[in-house]
Amino acid sequence: MSFNGTKELFLSSRTDSDFYNRSLTTYKRKIEVFFEFLTEDYGVNDNNYKEVLRGIDNIAITKSIEFYVKRYSISFKNTIDLxxxxxxxxxxxxNKKLDIRNDNFDSAISFSAIKNSVDNKIIELGLETTELKSPITEQAFVKILNRCDEILNSYNLNYLLENRGKSRKNPVQVFTSAIVTKLVMLTGIKNQVIDTIKLKDYDSELNIVTINNFSIHLPNGLGKQMKRYLELRNCIVNNKDENYPLFVKRDGTSIGIAYEYIFKILKDTLGSTSAECVAKYTIMQMIKKGMNLYLIKMLTKFGIESCLHCQELVNDEKTNEDITSQxxxxxxxIRSMDVFDLL
Structure with a gap:
C-alpha cells in the first residue's frame, strides 16, 4: 500500500458526524496537514513511510503543530486539539488495521508525554485557549430543518390549544421550539437574544423581524410559519403589550432563560440543546458570503472569540481549494483597492 493509500483507507473507515469536530471534513483536513508536514519535513514517501511512522514521537508532533500554526495562521487551541x-x-x-505500530500512541500512559508536549507548545505559541463549542455539519442542519418543517407545516390551532396542558410532548412547546430554532438557523443569534425580541419587532405584513436593530426579511416558508405562530401566540398570551416578548412558553409567560424548553427540538434530533452549535454553522455561512465579522457580532451577540473561531474554521476549509483560485x-x-491606483 502507498503512503497516501493509508490516508484514504483511514478516512474511508470513518463515519460522518452531526458535529463539525467529528465530521469527515475535519478529519480529512487535519490528516492532510499531517501528511503535508511529513512529506516536507521528513521526506516521507512510499518506500520509507512505515519506518517513519513507527518513529514519530512527541518532538515530531510538536514540530507538526508549529508547522500547522505558522503556515495556516491558526489561532485557537481548539483547532490543535482536533x-x-x-x-x-x-x-x-x-496499529489495528495495517500492523504499523507506534509505541508512543499505544496507550494512555505512553501518549501522556505527547500530550504534555502539545500543551506546552500551545502555550509557547500563544494560542487562544477559550473552550469553544463545535458547529454542526450540513447534514445535521438539514436534519433539524426537516424536523422543524414537519412540525410547523402540520399546524392545527385547535389541536395545539386543546393539548397544551400536557406535561410530556406538549405540542405548543414543540411548535414554539421549532419556530425559534428556525430563526436561529437563519440569523445565528445567541440564546440570550431570543427573549429580547418583542412583539413589536415582528411585522407580519412586511414579513420582517427586527433583531438587535437589524431588520431582517424572512424567507417565504418561515414567514408563513411565523404567521401561524403569531396566531397561536395571540390565543395563549393575555398581555397584549407590544413590548412583551414575541416568543413565549405554553402558559403565555416569557421564555426567559428556559433554553432547554425552547430548544427541545434540538434535544430530539441531536441529543443536545446547544443552540450555539447551530448558530455557529450559520455564522460560518455568513462568513463564506463575505459578511463583515463585526456586523455578525452585533447581530448575533456572540463574542469576538466565537466569531473568530468560525472564521478560522472557514479559512481552514478554504486551504483545500486550488492555490491558483486563492x-x-x-x-x-488588491487590484480593487483605492490605493492600487494611487500607487
Missing amino acids: YISVIKSYFEFL NRYIDSK
Whole structure:
C-alpha cells in the first residue's frame, strides 16, 4: 500500500458526524496537514513511510503543530486539539488495521508525554485557549430543518390549544421550539437574544423581524410559519403589550432563560440543546458570503472569540481549494483597492 493509500483507507473507515469536530471534513483536513508536514519535513514517501511512522514521537508532533500554526495562521487551541485527536486516531488505525505500530500512541500512559508536549507548545505559541463549542455539519442542519418543517407545516390551532396542558410532548412547546430554532438557523443569534425580541419587532405584513436593530426579511416558508405562530401566540398570551416578548412558553409567560424548553427540538434530533452549535454553522455561512465579522457580532451577540473561531474554521476549509483560485481572489481584491491606483 502507498503512503497516501493509508490516508484514504483511514478516512474511508470513518463515519460522518452531526458535529463539525467529528465530521469527515475535519478529519480529512487535519490528516492532510499531517501528511503535508511529513512529506516536507521528513521526506516521507512510499518506500520509507512505515519506518517513519513507527518513529514519530512527541518532538515530531510538536514540530507538526508549529508547522500547522505558522503556515495556516491558526489561532485557537481548539483547532490543535482536533488535529491531535485525528492524528491519534490515525495511529490507532495503523496499529489495528495495517500492523504499523507506534509505541508512543499505544496507550494512555505512553501518549501522556505527547500530550504534555502539545500543551506546552500551545502555550509557547500563544494560542487562544477559550473552550469553544463545535458547529454542526450540513447534514445535521438539514436534519433539524426537516424536523422543524414537519412540525410547523402540520399546524392545527385547535389541536395545539386543546393539548397544551400536557406535561410530556406538549405540542405548543414543540411548535414554539421549532419556530425559534428556525430563526436561529437563519440569523445565528445567541440564546440570550431570543427573549429580547418583542412583539413589536415582528411585522407580519412586511414579513420582517427586527433583531438587535437589524431588520431582517424572512424567507417565504418561515414567514408563513411565523404567521401561524403569531396566531397561536395571540390565543395563549393575555398581555397584549407590544413590548412583551414575541416568543413565549405554553402558559403565555416569557421564555426567559428556559433554553432547554425552547430548544427541545434540538434535544430530539441531536441529543443536545446547544443552540450555539447551530448558530455557529450559520455564522460560518455568513462568513463564506463575505459578511463583515463585526456586523455578525452585533447581530448575533456572540463574542469576538466565537466569531473568530468560525472564521478560522472557514479559512481552514478554504486551504483545500486550488492555490491558483486563492491567488486569483487575493490579486483581484488588491487590484480593487483605492490605493492600487494611487500607487
